[in-house]
Amino acid sequence: MLGSSLASPLATLGPAKCFRHSAGDSVTCTSVLPLSLNLSYHGVAGGVRRSRGPRNKWIVVCSPTQVETSGDEPKTWEECKEALSRFDFxxxxxxxxxxxxxxxxxxPYWTEERVKENPKVEALNHVLEFLRSLGLSDEDLHKVLKKFPEVLGCSLEEEMKPNIGILENQWGITGKSLxxxxxxxxxxxxxxxxxKGDCIAQCTRCWVRF
Structure with missing residues (x-):
């Protein structure tokens, strides 16, 4: 009975704190134990557990995105962020x-169909250029991207351009109205x-919402 009443040492770990070193690609993660414990197990010494991530990984640790990329992909991700910086994000x-x-x-927009991928700045710029061609200013794009960031992951040729065609040709929505x-x-x-009213459980991407 005594054994079952003791809390697991792992359950007492405090929140992890992670740091990315500017001098390299390594990441150091530290979990701090309460001061009342003085334990040493599985690499935990003096109440502190430390682990070092692989050097071939680039990790945004304390960011809400929890993005993990490798190889040349960090550069691509940063290039895409640079393309978004002009919109005051x-x-x-x-x-x-x-x-x-x-x-x-x-x-929720993607349901479970979205496969994780790393963006390409060329494709992202093509989407932004297309949106500008619709009469959207940088201020407008800030609002659009804030409300619907998933637009950057939609297909320009298979979704966006055909949909604008539907709005213009079938609904007569152009210019300022668009x-x-x-x-x-x-x-x-x-x-x-x-x-067409017969639900197929893809409501986030269905014209019936229009």
Whole structure:
């Protein structure tokens, strides 16, 4: 009975604190035990457990995105963040936008279909250029990306361009009316199904919401 009443040492670990060293790619993670414990087990010495991540990994540790990439991908991720910086997003917001758009952060918009991938700055710039061609200013794009960051992960050729064609040709929505619609409901850019009232459980991407 005494053994069952004792709390597991692992359960008493405090929150992990992680640091990325600017001099290299390594990450040091530290979990601090309460001062009342003086334990040494499985690499825990003096109440502190330390672990060092592999040097071939680049990890955004304390960011909400919890993004992990390797090889040359950190540079690509930073290039994409740089492309978003002109829209007055904070570094944390840039990570969050990219994370939601490319599957690094769970988004109800994608349901379970989004496969995690690392963005390419060329493709991202093509999407931004297309959105600007619709009459959206940088201030407008800030609002669109904040409301619907997943747009950066939508297909330009298979979703966005055809959807704009539907809005213009079938609904007669162009110019200022189109801009107002996109600011109000930017998710229309990513609609790719139409259940016509017979639900197929893809409501976040269905034209029935329009």
């Amino acid at each position: 904070s570094v944390e917001e840039q990570d969050k936008i990219l994370g939601k758009a490319f599957g690094h952060i769970h988004s 801009r107002s619609l996109l600011l109000r409901n930017p998710k229309v850019l990513g609609y790719n199904v139409d259940c």
